[in-house]
Amino acid sequence: MGWHYTPYGLPYIVSGLVALPVAVAIWKRRSMPGALPLSIFMFAMVEWSLGNALEMFRTDLAGKTFWASVEWIGTVIIPVAWLAVAIQFSGRDEWLSRRNVALLLVVPATILVLMWTNDLHGLMRHNVRLDTSGPFSVITKDYGPAFWAYVVYAYTLLFIGSTMMMRSLFGRSRLYSGQAVMFAIGVVVPWVSNALYISGNSPVPRLDITPIAFTVSGLATSIGLLRYRLMDIVPIAWATVAGGMRSGVIVVDSQDRVVDVNPAAARITGWSAALAVGQPVVEMLRPWPAAADACREHEIAANGKGARQSEVVQEVAGGDRSGDRSYEFRFSPLLTARGRVVGRLVVIDDITERKRVRDQLVTQQRALAAMEERERLARDLHDSLGQVLGFLNVQAQAAREQLSRGKTSLADGYLETIVTVAQDAYEEVRENIRTMKGVLPADWRFAPTLERLARRFERSYGIQTDLAIPDEIRDGVLGRAAEVQVLRIIQEAMTNARRHGGARHIQVSFAVAAEGVEVVVKDDGSGFEIKGLGGGNGRVREQDGVRADAGFGLGIMRERAEQVGGRLEVRSAPGMGTQVRVRVPLRESEEKAQGRDAHEDSGR
Template sequence: MHYQYNPYIWPLIVSACASMSLGIFALLRRRDVKGAKSFMRSMFVVTIWSAGNTLEMASLDFSTKLFWANMQYFAYCYSPVTLLALCMEFTGYDRWVKNKKVLWFAVLPTIIILLVWTDPLHGLIRYDMHMDYSGSFPVIAKKYGPLFFIHALYSHFLNIFAWILLVRAVFFKSTVYRKQAAALLLGISLIIIPNILYISGRSPVQRFDLTPVFFGPAGLIVAWAIFRYKLFDVVPVARATVIETMNAGVMVLDLRNRVLDTNPAFAEMVGMSASAASTRQVEEVCKKIPELLYICTEKNVAPSEFSGSVNGHSKVYEAWLSPLTDNRGVLIGRLVVAYDITEKKLAQQEYLKQQWKLAVTEERERLARDLHDNLGQVLGFINFQAEGIRQELLNAEVEIAATELGKLVEVTQAAHNEIRKYIRQARNAESIDENFVAALSKDISGFEKQTGLRVKLNIPFGFTGEGLKPQVRINVLNIVKEALNNVRKHAGAGKVKVSFALAREQLCVAVEDDGKGFDIQKPVKDMRNKFGLNIMRERALEIGAQLEIKSIEGKGSRIALCVPVSEGESGNAGESDAGR
């Protein structure tokens, strides 16, 4: 290899040193800045162009010039790709760079490079190459093959595409980054315009490609835009400080249910890192939490709750699904936000537990008051009157009647004492811990022991009744208990069934038997039975429920209660039933 000093090489040397220095600076000092890696690659690629052009210009023999000319094709082919990636990171197409889809743009340039180094075999890029000594310094004269023009058109297409992206960002988008985009546009234009002038033969300096001379100044302008304005660092600031650190989980989906982004809280929730979840289908990311997957994939889903496990701890979340639209209002994706409401649910459970205790206490107080005001007073009056009559009979020396009345007084006093004892116990609400299903099962078990009948109980799978309002729970239990009492006293049944169902924000309860029934159109002769039915109607009215009584003589009876409940009150019921 033979070289000769040429004064034209100095602008190229300065440009190569500048672009190399900027690339090293980005590599060593600013790798954490978004866009710095693409900038670094661009600077190293254009350095190959400037340095190769310098050595080609200083070479004397044909083989040396051809070698460095071929080396420059690495820059000719790959610099448009690196510049496009740099512009994409700023103009909203950074996921192409992140997902490495931009590498598809490098397929044709790679093929061109292979053809360049094998030119003597086919001449598809260049042919008829020889030395031309007619100018100030010798150059390689050549003719271009058909694939060279494909390469030239493709490279300029990428350059113009990148340039258009920046023009749109500067002139057609309302953004606070307009100054930075303008600086980047100026830097890219210093590379694209001279190259177009040289290829078209309109360069002011003939036989000399000015494009590499502008790599240094263009690199300085772009570097200033990135590191002084922090061009690519401004965009994620709000996201890093708000979304990345917030406790709520955030996931962005596109219209094909692919995960575009997640924050650390959501990644922890689904047990998959943000990088691993990116570009995967939501079915794969959320497969461990079916309830969350349903929320993400179904349309028009209202805010819903789901449970999950994080670091071995059970958590309850509330998820919201929101549409994402562009500035023209066109739907482009969806946003899923999941809030941790575990503490809220625990507080609600504690509140409902206290409300339940209060409701039970009030019910017992009311029962004790009724017993005291009614039955207790009656027994007290009977006891007082019987004692008076007995004393008068003793005074009249009627011994037999006095003895019998004495027994009646003893029984009445014992009953009165028992009633007062029960009232005291009813007012003691220190241990009220039975839940809805346990209390229901206890009532049914008592019925079974008294009658010898087995009750078939149908409850929706997962239904606990814990979400019901305390007054609803108390009155539903008492209505079921009163209905069973009526079956025990009057029905003469062989089969009894108690069913619960949830439908259209209603809790429906039915007590059915196959006993002798009665004609609901006729007046009820047994006042106790009529009193029991009236009690059930009053309790249903208290909770805004509808009570329906159906009975046919000889074919049994059915008492159905439908009480309105909200979605949160319905518990965790599924669709299948669990019977016993």
């Protein structure tokens, strides 16, 4: 038993020492697709190479046989690790389940047991002897059936893995030419080296250069992984999308470079795959600035927390090539089977026809809304102006009756009432017309207008109306837009109380706080069941004397409140009256919020 230095062992030592830091570096990046099995592959190469070196330095048969057996630990790992690298490279991570990995390791584990117990059965090798005839001593032996069975198994895994990786790289664009060259070296060198050794044509007679060749293979693949980021995006993208889709599809890598485009995307953007690949994706989207901006926003979102769920949809029209066409751009993260973000997909759909149908639907909805508004206006004219005219008719007949009896003083009282009611009705009609036109006089003020409305309500309908307006409201803290909408909400609430609730007493109050103003219109009418309201569609079933259009008025009030950033709440129950509460922000709060939004927009 002894050791003897020979320079023929140095290549194995160099091979192992070169592979070791690479294996460590890849292990530190094991979160990258394919890095974990590749690091295991490189560690196995370190073990195999250093085992070969120690075998070369031994001079006795027992020592050489021992280290030759040690080498098999790395030898049996390499084919399985190589296949795992190829599987992850091809984007088929789901194949590497615990069960499948365990099955792949059954044969290597069995071979190791047979190798270390070979003296009992000779299934791996027999007739082992020491040959010292050359410049260095080597073991010669006859291989047993288990060895050849393993050779078939190992070469099958190596062939399948290499084929998978080459097929995945075949036909890829010029952007990945460097990766393709590196991997071609990694695939070809070990096969050529092993073939030369088995055939007896090794460059160095009797020296097995296979582990050195596999080290070269691992280094080449590692360069592709670390420098070119070989496994970041190809070919996972086209395992996700089909080239024949009607939607345009652009595949983008983690550096926002275009990896590939399908024919539909090329047709829409005017960029062929040959021109687009390797270019920033925003260049392809330049005709649609809104889509390009959305793409940048999605890049930020995809790099942050929750990237796997992030998705941005942008609808745009026009563009240098699209003319009057409309497109929907959808930006989604591109994931491996295990949820790892390796790029993005840009999907482009022509939605011109869908948008046309949608616009027609919007036009029809607007026409329907106009019809409903006309119907509501007709009801208002009937219920307000019609009732006023009816009241004037009764008063006029009473005045005529008193005049016929010669009671002029009583007749004057009726005529004075007629004049007052007619003037109020005239003013109400004018205000309604101005409101519908969206035009208000320069001297229009909220508080006086509301007070006139309350007085007119009492005179015309005999309903006691209590109104308390704080000084802050008189000072215009709400703002003109909010004042107009709040006035119409109060008017609608009072009208509903009279028309549907039969109220005899109405209270209108204001509460001013830092966050906004709350307006409450409370009546003592019959009330109604809240659940009778049909949600936000403005319809209510007729029950307990509540007309079917009462809910429509509530819907209008809710819309008015939302127009000024407020919200409306209705509280009511049969026999308990009704409260309409509307909360709107102060003019200062609204201006601050708008200023904050503008600041945030400018900071983006």
